[in-house]
Amino acid sequence: MSYQVLARKYRPKTFQELVGQEHVVRAISNALEQQRLHHAYLFTGTRGVGKTTLARILAKSLNCETGITANPCGVCSACGEIDKGRFVDLLEVDAASNTKVDQMRDLLENAQYAPTVGRFKVFIIDEVHMLSTSSFNAMLKTLEEPPAHVKFILATTDPQKMPVTVLSRCLQFNLRQMPAASITQHLHAVLGKENIRAENVALQLLARAASGSMRDALSLLDQAIAYGGGAVHEAEVRAMLGAIDQSYLFTLLDALARQDGPTLLAVSQSMEERSLSFDSALADLAQLLHQIALMQSIPEAIPEDLPERPQLAGLATQFSAEDVQLYYQIALLGRRDLGLAPDEYAGFTMCLLRMLAFAPGEASVKPTTSPAPKEALAPKRPAVAAPESTPSPAEDFSKKLQVIQQAVAEARATEPATPTFDGNWRGLVDSLKLGGMARMLAQNCELAEFDGHRMRLVVPQNQKHLLDNTTQEKLRATLKERFGKQLHIQIETAGSAANTPAQQMSREKAVRQAQAESSISNDQFVRDLIDGFGATIIPSSIKPIQ
Ligand SMILES: [Zn+2]
Numbered sequence: 001m002s003y004q005v006l007a008r009k010y011r012p013k014t015f016q017e018l019v020g021q022e023h024v025v026r027a028i029s030n031a032l033e034q035q036r037l038h039h040a041y042l043f044t045g046t047r048g049v050g051k052t053t054l055a056r057i058l059a060k061s062l063n064c065e066t067g068i069t070a071n072p073c074g075v076c077s078a079c080g081e082i083d084k085g086r087f088v089d090l091l092e093v094d095a096a097s098n099t100k101v102d103q104m105r106d107l108l109e110n111a112q113y114a115p116t117v118g119r120f121k122v123f124i125i126d127e128v129h130m131l132s133t134s135s136f137n138a139m140l141k142t143l144e145e146p147p148a149h150v151k152f153i154l155a156t157t158d159p160q161k162m163p164v165t166v167l168s169r170c171l172q173f174n175l176r177q178m179p180a181a182s183i184t185q186h187l188h189a190v191l192g193k194e195n196i197r198a199e200n201v202a203l204q205l206l207a208r209a210a211s212g213s214m215r216d217a218l219s220l221l222d223q224a225i226a227y228g229g230g231a232v233h234e235a236e237v238r239a240m241l242g243a244i245d246q247s248y249l250f251t252l253l254d255a256l257a258r259q260d261g262p263t264l265l266a267v268s269q270s271m272e273e274r275s276l277s278f279d280s281a282l283a284d285l286a287q288l289l290h291q292i293a294l295m296q297s298i299p300e301a302i303p304e305d306l307p308e309r310p311q312l313a314g315l316a317t318q319f320s321a322e323d324v325q326l327y328y329q330i331a332l333l334g335r336r337d338l339g340l341a342p343d344e345y346a347g348f349t350m351c352l353l354r355m356l357a358f359a360p361g362e363a364s365v366k367p368t369t370s371p372a373p374k375e376a377l378a379p380k381r382p383a384v385a386a387p388e389s390t391p392s393p394a395e396d397f398s399k400k401l402q403v404i405q406q407a408v409a410e411a412r413a414t415e416p417a418t419p420t421f422d423g424n425w426r427g428l429v430d431s432l433k434l435g436g437m438a439r440m441l442a443q444n445c446e447l448a449e450f451d452g453h454r455m456r457l458v459v460p461q462n463q464k465h466l467l468d469n470t471t472q473e474k475l476r477a478t479l480k481e482r483f484g485k486q487l488h489i490q491i492e493t494a495g496s497a498a499n500t501p502a503q504q505m506s507r508e509k510a511v512r513q514a515q516a517e518s519s520i521s522n523d524q525f526v527r528d529l530i531d532g533f534g535a536t537i538i539p540s541s542i543k544p545i546q
Contacts, residue, residue: 005465007218010190012053013074013083019186019214020178021050027173028054029070032061037068038171040143040152042128044159045175047468048213051155052092054175055124056082059090062151063118078118089118095130104135108142111150120151128154129161136163143169177212180204186214187221191232196225198232205237208287209436216437219465223440223502229509241280241435248276249285250311253292256327256355257318264352268345277433278348282335289328292316296324327355344433421483423450426501432482438474441466443505445475446497455479456490460497467491517542 012018015025024043031037041058043051060072060079072079081087093107107123115121125131131139143152143166154170156162184200184207191198206224210217220241224232227240238245248267255263271281291308294301295316302309319327334351341347421428425447434442444463449456459467476489520526520542529535 005219006190006194006222007215010193010218012050013057014072015057015070018050018054018057020182021054021175024054024173024175028058028061032068032070035068037062037151039146039150040154040170042154042156042159042167042170042172043175044156044172046177046212047157047470048210048215048217049175049177050214051175052124052126055126055153055155056090058153059087059122059124059151062120062122063087063089068119087118089115089120090122090124092124092126094126095135096127104131104138108138111142112147115149119149121149122151122153124153124155126155127157129156129158133163136166140165140169178214179212180207180210183207183210183212183214183217187217190218190221194225196230196232199234202232202234202237205234205241206232208283209241211436220436220440223443226502226506227509229513241439246284246288246308249281249288250308250315252285252352253288253315254318256352257315259356261353261356264356265349268349268352271348272345275431275433277435278344279335279338279433280435281348282331282338282351286328286331286335288312288315289324289331292319293321293324293328296321326358330354330358421450423447426504428482429501432478434475434478437466437468437471438478440502441471441475443502444500445491446500448497452483453486454488454490455483456492458492458494458497460500460503461493461495463500463502464493467493513542 015029018025041055043054045051057072060074060082061069063078063082064072065076065078066073074080074083078087082090085092091107091110111121111123113121139152140163142150146152152170159167159172184203187203187206188198188200191203202224203221206220207217209220221232224237224240228236248271251267252264255261255267271278291302291312292315295312299313299316302312306312330351334347334354338344338347341350425445429439429442429445432439432442441459444466445457445459447455448458472491475491479489480487517537521537526535526537530537
């Protein structure tokens with residue numbers, strides 16, 4: 001039985017199944033019901049939000065044998081063929097690979113002929129902004145005097161790169177990034193249908209890592225199922241995503257509340273040693289601060305069953321509302337500037353130190369009393385003139401900074417040197433600060449060649465969907481950060497790649513599973529149960545001890 005990736009298996013086939021794009025669906029459905037048809041539609045939005053899925057459903061709406069409809073029947077031959085991707089009057093083009101003007105001209109010449117079987121000849125052009133100027137000009141001619149039987153459905157992540165002349169002839173719809181909560185909900189539904197158990201936090205992590213793309217979320221879920229041997233656990237998902245164990249962040253926030261600088265640095269160091277991604281750490285920190293702020297003002301917004309609720313409640317009483325706002329802001333800015341920092345460790349610790357420097361002194365007001373307005377983004381100072389024995393606020397601040405700078409210098413001095421690469425790609429991938437899709441891509445690459453200047457990576461054919469530009473760029477940038485900007489990286493696909501970390505891990509998992517199953521079936525007690533009581537073993541219920 002061949003395994004179908006979830007993104008394909010659960011690709012929506014009707015407007016109703018499309019998650020998170022209700023505003024677009026409503027507008028299109030109304031137009032279809034009132035038979036107000038346009039020649040050209042343009043769907044914009046970031047990757048994986050459902051642009052081409054929507055385009056195909058619209059193609060069915062236009063060609064369904066029951067008539068032009070917002071609810072294509074899904075069973076007539078037009079609907080069926082479109083679902084299978086072999087409807088003769090639907091031409092799907094990826095502009096990223098068909099930018100040449102003569103190909104575009106061929107395509108548009110084809111538009112002059114009447115449809116073979118359908119009502120309309122539908123052209124879906126994905127990543128349309130990639131077309132060359134001359135291709136756009138060729139297209140414009142057809143758009144200016146479109147034959148009545150032709151419909152264009154264009155999709156792009158970057159409408160700014162399209163000529164205004166083309167834009168103005170399209171009915172434009174902007175698809176939203178999907179909120180993490182909707183993604184989590186959808187993943188739950190999919191797993192329900194697949195009969196796969198999952199921990200809620202694990203799905204929340206996957207949804208967050210997918211940053212608004214349902215396709216990415218489902219690809220990550222595929223991977224998580226493979227790692228988890230049929231179940232989706234939080235610990236495995238964290239390991240897979242290179243995500244931060246939240247206990248680190250709670251320790252950091254505790255230390256911040258206690259004004260404990262050394263602990264802040266010690267925790268950061270230990271995160272650095274474990275090669276955790278500081279970018280994800282700042283994102284997670286901002287997320288936690290947001291939850292703390294909610295806990296302070298609208299506690300009922302935090303679900304009762306959230307595992308970290310008690311910790312959030314504790315922290316909510318330790319910080320004032322203004323502190324939380326300020327820390328949140330610092331975390332966001334720190335994340336934005338992480339690329340400019342000398343390295344991620346420095347960027348991250350500077351962020352924490354900034355929080356520490358702006359943290360309340362003894363004169364601070366706790367949230368239980370009415371919070372007095374504080375000067376945002378300025379070191380806090382006592383409301384009354386300080387007694388002579390205590391340093392002035394300015395002195396106090398510069399002293400604090402000195403201590404901080406010295407501590408950072410000491411921490412840097414004890415850092416291990418940059419590790420040299422011994423050719424162990426899997427080990428390297430584990431140590432790289434990659435998250436989400438980029439990590440998944442790295443785990444699905446085989447190192448074919450490396451000589452210090454040139455690196456050639458091979459991705460198996462069946463994983464080539466991972467090779468989108470954004471993901472590749474992230475991986476390339478991270479590798480260059482490790483080996484230097486001069487590194488030439490070549491990533492290609494080949495059917496023969498069979499030694500990627502992902503494949504290795506799944507082979508190891510299979511071996512452990514087989515061992516577990518054989519030790520269970522050889523167990524005398526189990527044998528007695530089978531022989532004496534006619535018991536049977538359900539193989540999927542056996543899990544190797546981790
Ligand atoms: Zn139909």
